Amino acid sequence: MFRNGFAATALLLATLTVTACSEGSKSAEVKATTPAQASTTAGAGSPSPAAKPTGTGDACTEVQYEIDLAHQLQQGQQPADPKAAESRLSSFRPTAPAAVITPFAQLDAIIVGHLEKRGEDQINAEAAGVLLGKLSQWKSANC
Incomplete structure (x- = not known):
């Protein structure tokens, strides 16, 4: 029974990632959905890769x-340490490349606003999707 639940969780996470990444992104971000990563991301209260506070x-x-x-916030998950997540975003902003600073800063504002409200509101999927697409395109071209 545990294997069926694990497989269903991994499949659901893969579907969510593909859906979220398909909004104008050419990058292969689906690679983050291996079964081992899916089990740590989907676990209740377990930290995800986005919860890592040091940049x-x-x-x-x-x-x-x-x-x-x-993506984590769009799926209703909160980082283990919201203040550390905010700090990491703000510490990178001054050194961000010129080509990425505008979408990074705009998405940063959406994320920080969401974290300050402790997830009481939904992230605007349309606005975030456009910004995520721009960041993904930049990453595909430069990384």
Whole structure:
């Protein structure tokens, strides 16, 4: 019975990731849905990759972090440490490449607003989708 639940969870997560990433993105972000990762992401209260509070300063890594965090919030999951997530986003913003700063900052504002309200409202899927698409395109071209 456990294997059936695990398989269903992995399939659901893969479907959600493909749906979220298909909004104008050419990148292969579906790679983040291996069964091992699906089990840690889907577990109640378990930290996801987007919950990692320390940044690398590398533009590709930080853009992917923001993309992952936005997807996590769209799925109704909160980061383990919202303040650390906010801090990581704001610490990268001043060093972000010029080509990515506008969509990064706009999505950052949406995410921080959502975190400050402790998830009481939904992230605007249309606005976030456009920004996620721009970030994914930049990442595909530069990373």
